[in-house]
Amino acid sequence: MCAFKQLLETHSIHQTWIAKKMNFSPATINKIVKYGDYPKKNADAIKQQMIDLLVGEGLNETEILTAMDAVQLNSDRDQTLEIECTAAPTxxxxxxxxxxxxxxxxxxxxxxxxxxxxxxxxKSANELFQNSDINYVRESMWQAAKGNTSFIAVIGQSGSGKTTLREELHDRVSRDREPVVIIEPYVLATEDNDIKGKTLKSVHIAEAILAALAPSTKAMRSPEARFRQIHNLLKESSRAGHHHLLIIEEAHSLPIPTLKHLKRFLELKNGFTPLLSIILIGQDELKIKLAENNQEVREVVQRCEIVTLEPFTQSSLVDYLQHRCKxxxxxxxxxxxxxxxxxxxxxxxxxxxxxxxxxxxxxxxxxxxxxxxxxxxxxxxxxxxxxxxxxxxx
Known part of the structure; x- marks a missing residue:
């Protein structure tokens, strides 16, 4: 705790009381007490006004000046260190x-x-905030779950609500009793190369499909037999009236080869009936990987719809906060x-x-x-x- 603030607390003097007496905002007084940061206009007069006010409450003037000088000294030292350690902002x-x-x-x-x-x-669907932007992303995910669209990428900044919408999709499928089988490969410790972590490969996606459709069935040993096995399982499940949705979280960590292989999963059909829809959920890096000028994933780019979670506007921010309070x-x-x-x-x-x-x-x-x-x-x-x-x- 800074010396000046400690001095005030010792004498039971609150900053809000000082603010009212000096006709300043509490934030301005807090800056003075914590950092010695006085308003640029009439700084010396404001400092003397505060000293006179505190002396009138029985504090010693020398003690007040010592505490003020200690705050100013610490503040100057912090500013010097900040200048030395960081480049000037641009x-x-x-x-x-x-x-x-x-x-x-x-x-x-x-x-x-x-x-x-x-x-x-x-904790419930009623707490989910909805506006036109969020509803567009939410409905896009719902249409993919029902099989009306085949491949979308939901992209948003950290903390934009992507995971919340994925959880709400699970809840909605359960509430509406839709015959949708959701398949989610585990993405713990996944990275886009094997140096930083472990990559998610096509064989892992196949294992996730097998675990969702037939958890007690043993996977075939050879890759060719395993992929034929999951294709047949998808066909049988589709004939039983189910649609299948593959959701991959942290999709910005997918390696390029796995992104390319997703097209082949999309092509799994029973006659003309698609057997699988895909939702990728990731941050802005995913949008860069799926850029139109990235020739490595051109087959994916032409099939994948990018859906972006936009930030709040000022009016939608108020609506969001009011909804949270309500x-x-x-x-x-x-x-x-x-x-x-x-x-x-x-x-x-x-x-x-x-x-x-x-x-x-x-x-x-x-x-x-x-x-x-x-x-x-x-x-x-x-x-x-x-x-x-x-x-x-x-």
């Missing part, structure tokens, strides 16, 4: 993701949140005001490059982490709701 610098945030006990108590409604996973019988206004929403959008969105290319991280996970951090700051300063100034402090 207009091309990427938006930074916030590290995982957890609610502090103070925040849980102040906002009556014993479950983090902004970051915890959903799912737990709370109101968004209990946690954040309009200026706080604006600040979240500003912090997680920017235009970069000469063409002002739009870059946004307004995805559920990033928004939830930022909100959690802001709730912690609000509780620390004794603020009842998150404001724009508090979001900037995270």
């Amino acid at each position: 207009d091309e610098e990427q938006l930074m993701l916030l590290r995982k945030q957890t609610l502090t006990p103070a925040a849980k108590k102040q906002f009556m949140l014993f479950k983090n409604i902004f970051t915890d996973g959903i 799912s737990f019988d709370r109101k968004l206004s209990e946690f954040i005001d309009e200026s706080g929403i604006d600040a979240i959008c500003a912090k997680l969105t920017r235009n970069v490059g000469r063409n002002n290319q739009h870059e946004s991280l307004l995805y559920p996970l990033a928004v939830g982490n930022l909100l959690t951090g802001a709730l912690n700051v609000a509780a620390e300063l004794g603020e009842s709701v998150i404001t724009g100034d508090l979001v900037k402090e995270v």
Whole structure:
């Protein structure tokens, strides 16, 4: 804890009280106390005003100045280290993701949140937020499950909700009692080459199909016999009225040969009836692998529809947060005001490059982490709701 903050706590003086007396926002006072960061205009006068205020509360002026100087010294040293260790930021610098945030006990108590409604996973289909963009991806996955489309790639940034939609697809198949057999090869420790991890090969996909359709059946030893075996099993299952859906998570880690082999799985048919649909789920690297100019996977590119999970807009962000609050019988206004929403959008969105290319991280996970951090700051300063100034402090 910094010397100045410790001095205030020793004398039971709250930063919110100082803010009200000096007519500044709590965030501004917090910057002064923690980092010695005074407003550029009239910094010396503000510093003297704070000293006079604290002296009036019985603090020793020498003690106050010593604590202020210690904060300033630490802040200057940190800035020097930062300049030495990092290059100066440029207009091309990427938006930074916030590290995982957890609610502090103070925040849980102040906002009556014993479950983090902004970051915890959903427990039922009713908690799933839906808008036009999400519904498009959701319906594309559903049509693949029913066999109306054959091959799609769902692409989105980390924390955009890809896994949630996969889980909801499982739940929907079960709820609607659709005759769909979902096949999911395990992708633990998979990488796109055998140096970094283990690659997922066609033979592993065949083993996953066999395990889903006939778990007690022993796999044939030779690759030719094994693939003939799974083709026959798919035919028998199709005649029984089932459709088969292959879902591969972390598909950006698939090696190029396996991507090419997926076309051959698509070609497994019983007469004119396709036996298998495929959904690949991955991050932006998958989109690069499936680029039109990548000649190695041209046969796949021509058959695979790319479906992208888009970031929130400001209006859809408000709808999303209101939905999350409503799912737990709370109101968004209990946690954040309009200026706080604006600040979240500003912090997680920017235009970069000469063409002002739009870059946004307004995805559920990033928004939830930022909100959690802001709730912690609000509780620390004794603020009842998150404001724009508090979001900037995270």
